[in-house]
Amino acid sequence: MKKRSFADLFFLLFVVYIVLPVVATMLYAFADKWNKTILPEGLTLKWVMTLFQDPAFMQAFGRSVLLASGAVIIALLVIVPAIFVIVLYFPKYEKWIQAAVVMVYSFPGIILAVGLIRVYSKFGISMILVVLGAYVISILPYIYQGTRNSLRNVDARQLLDAAQLLGASKMQAFTKILLPTVYPGLFAGALLSFSVLFGEFVLINLVVGSRFETVQIYLMKKLSTSGHIASAVVFVYIVLMGVLTFIIAKVTKKTKGATNV
């Protein structure tokens, strides 16, 4: 019994530690005056209002959404077919995709940035496109996981064979049978990728710099100028992440439920 309460203490510590900074920052975004008391003296909407009236923020938000969703869409169009071809038709080469996944996951932005700048800075091509390309590759682990899990759950080869035996063309079998089965896993993977890229700072800051101001770079600038505005930015960011996480959880749960039947 004593041991149980000991572990519970660590659990409590864990939860408080990961929740407290989030809650404090969100509260700070609505605090009118908060420098002498435990809780803010008054609540206000003016920081969030100011933020949304700042065209620089709205543009930065647009750029972040554009860059992250652009990379996710390209990844879906390019990586997913490649995974399908490998998993369905050349399973013995799957270990190469897995090796690529581990490598991409192991090399952080700070290392990749050195190589990207070294190779592309002298060609005069847009460094934004270079970052976009690097983003597409960097989400390979999430896209692979999302696709692979669904494929493993349904024994995709057998489904395809059955569909083709019943007279479906390869294209029909793919769009009518395979795509709907992997769709939820892929959707969750895509949302996860989007939220990871939306929060990316290292590559965009080092490779492109402030010429292309995303939400993260906007936040970095506000850090030294206005604490309340910065916390309003973080508030918006957390809300967005919260919505995405919630949808991912719902979709994943549904997938699990469906395949257990």
Added chain:
Amino acid sequence: MQQICALPNEQSLAGALYYTYEKKEGIVLISKRQAFVWLSPFLVLMLLFFLVPLLYMLITSFQNNGTFTLQQYQTILSNSYILQGFKNSITLSVVSAFIALIVTLFAVYAIMKFSEPMRERILILTNLTSNFSGIPLAFAFIVLLGNSGLFTLLFDKWEIGILSSFSLYSWAGLLLIYVYFQLPLALMLLYPIYDGIQQQWKEAAALLGASTLRFWMKIGIPVMLPGIVGTFSVLFANAMGAYASAYALTNSSYNLVAIRIGSLIKGDIFAQPELASAIAVLLAVTMVLAMLLSEWSIAKTRRKL
């Protein structure tokens, strides 16, 4: 059965098709050209934005004005400032990974006793906070513990001596932030490892007269050990490669490997590309070793479970 199923198609598409015979998966039908068309865009992107830059970085690290040399590596080994950066990064990564691992080991033990829906809620919360890293995370800690942070002011008001002398913009402050972003990752890695400990094992051990403590010491922890080692090395690599939060908090003033690399390549001025590449190669080697260790340990755990 599957082979028979695949046969009609095989005959109707004969000639243009490429067959591969797989023992379990039936006969596979796809032309080589078709496969190549679907694979090539991915391979091109992988080359352009991953393999070529990393390879070029490796080559650059052995260069000085275009000639082959080991000079960059000699510079690193004789430069106490860069070496200190490595030392600081390794210490910070080891300590933060260790703290997160210990806290999470106990926390997951407690979580396992909750009901299924409750556990799911905790996992969702953890997933949410795993996105909370980099600049927003550094800022959140500034709000709490910065120069005019909420707790800083409270500690001053209550005159808690030791706590009010705490500075967020130091090693201790960075440690708090690093532990923060390690916790969700540690939970997500340890949870499935705990989950693999079967209830039957506990019951069997209990029937044979083992106490809970004895079960964990003799069975539970030995079974999980490779997984725990693997988790530790992933956490270590995670911290070694982190850049944004330290950059946001100390504005490049605290000496870490990632910060060193960043300041050597920042913006358009590419001051010492060869040196930056050599440091990045050494960092990459450290991380690849850590990841290989974790892959190996996790594979070992899977065999046991």
